[in-house]
Amino acid sequence: MGHLEVNLLSGTHYADLMKRLEKSAASEAGFPERLTILRKERSMTQQGLADAVGLGISQVKRYEAGTSQPTLDVIRNLAQALRVSADELLFGAGERGPDEELRLQFEAVTRFTTEEKHVVKSVLEGMILQHEARRWAER
Numbered sequence: 519m520g521h522l523e524v525n526l527l528s529g530t531h532y533a534d535l536m537k538r539l540e541k542s543a544a545s546e547a548g549f550p551e552r553l554t555i556l557r558k559e560r561s562m563t564q565q566g567l568a569d570a571v572g573l574g575i576s577q578v579k580r581y582e583a584g585t586s587q588p589t590l591d592v593i594r595n596l597a598q599a600l601r602v603s604a605d606e607l608l609f610g611a612g613e614r615g616p617d618e619e620l621r622l623q624f625e626a627v628t629r630f631t632t633e634e635k636h637v638v639k640s641v642l643e644g645m646i647l648q649h650e651a652r653r654w655a656e657r
Contacts, residue, residue: 549608550584556600556607557582570599 547555557567564582568575571592580586581596588596597604605615616624627638 550582554582556602560600567599571595
């Protein structure tokens with residue numbers, strides 16, 4: 519017979535858990551889902567977001583349904599209205615920036631002098647070109 523474990527969460531713990539799950543879902547979702555999640559996290563209605571950005575509600579509905587893509591200007595305005603970066607709005611976790619294995623190294627590089635940064639950039643560009651050349655040669 520299987521073992522059944524019951525975990526009772528208080529209202530605040532449950533709410534915290536749901537927020538963490540939503541954030542995780544937002545980082546893994548596509549643009550329409552991230553837009554919807556971010557809007558709801560800020561307790562905004564579709565009409566409220568439309569008003570804040572200067573759009574009609576039907577356009578916001580199309581963005582959230584994934585049937586229409588916003589222009590760069592609209593993305594900028596959406597990000598400002600939702601108080602997030604455009605990257606957070608457009609990209610999921612791992613879609614932008616270095617992976618976890620390299621994140622600390624790249625953060626350390628931000629503290630380098632300008633000259634040291636140029637050296638790192640040159641080395642990286644050389645490695646990337648070498649990698650791409652190998653990939654093309656294997657085709």
